[in-house]
Amino acid sequence: MEKMDLNPYLMFDGNCREALNFYHTVFGGELNIMTYGDLDGSCPDGMRDHVMHGTLMGGEIEFMAGDAPEGMPLGTGKINLSLSGFDEASLCSKYEALSENGTIVVPLDRQMWGDLFGAFQDKFGIDWMVNIRTS
Structure with a gap:
């Protein structure tokens, strides 16, 4: 069986950009951020600048992150x-x-x-x- 990758995907409640910038200073790597507004004009104005998908790759660790869409609950904190x-x-x-x-x-x-x-x-x-x- 071919090995699979397991990548952490962190979800935030509006402060994903700040968190990704912080983690970038700690771990290095290449930071890429796409906002909900980058997708198309149909997102609510309040979500336009929120992170739809962000990646921190090529540094000491790699992971992905985003701001939870409006109405989507965040996880229950059972992961470390x-x-x-x-x-x-x-x-x-x-x-x-x-x-x-x-x-x-x-x-x-x-x-x-x-x-x-x-x-x-x-x-x-x-x-x-x-x-x-x-x-």
Whole structure:
């Protein structure tokens, strides 16, 4: 069976452009944004400048995002994005940048399994986990 890709698609309630610009500063890559107004003239005026589809590709991580269309409920928050690896300096930097002005759930610290681990919700309401492997 051919391997499939699983790409996070983050949904926002009107602040997707701000979030994508923030994530772009943290992870780099190429940021592309298409608004609802770019599609055609039939979208409501209030949605014209909202992000219909955005991508952050070619940097340290890749994902897609958009602002939920009017009347479409956002998810229930049952997903965490998880960053993991061996590069302690880089992952600590990501933890600090992404958690700034957010809510720390688990402070970044050594855990019983031996790795450094921390969890938080960023300022846009996205839940993250960072695990720095020691072996």
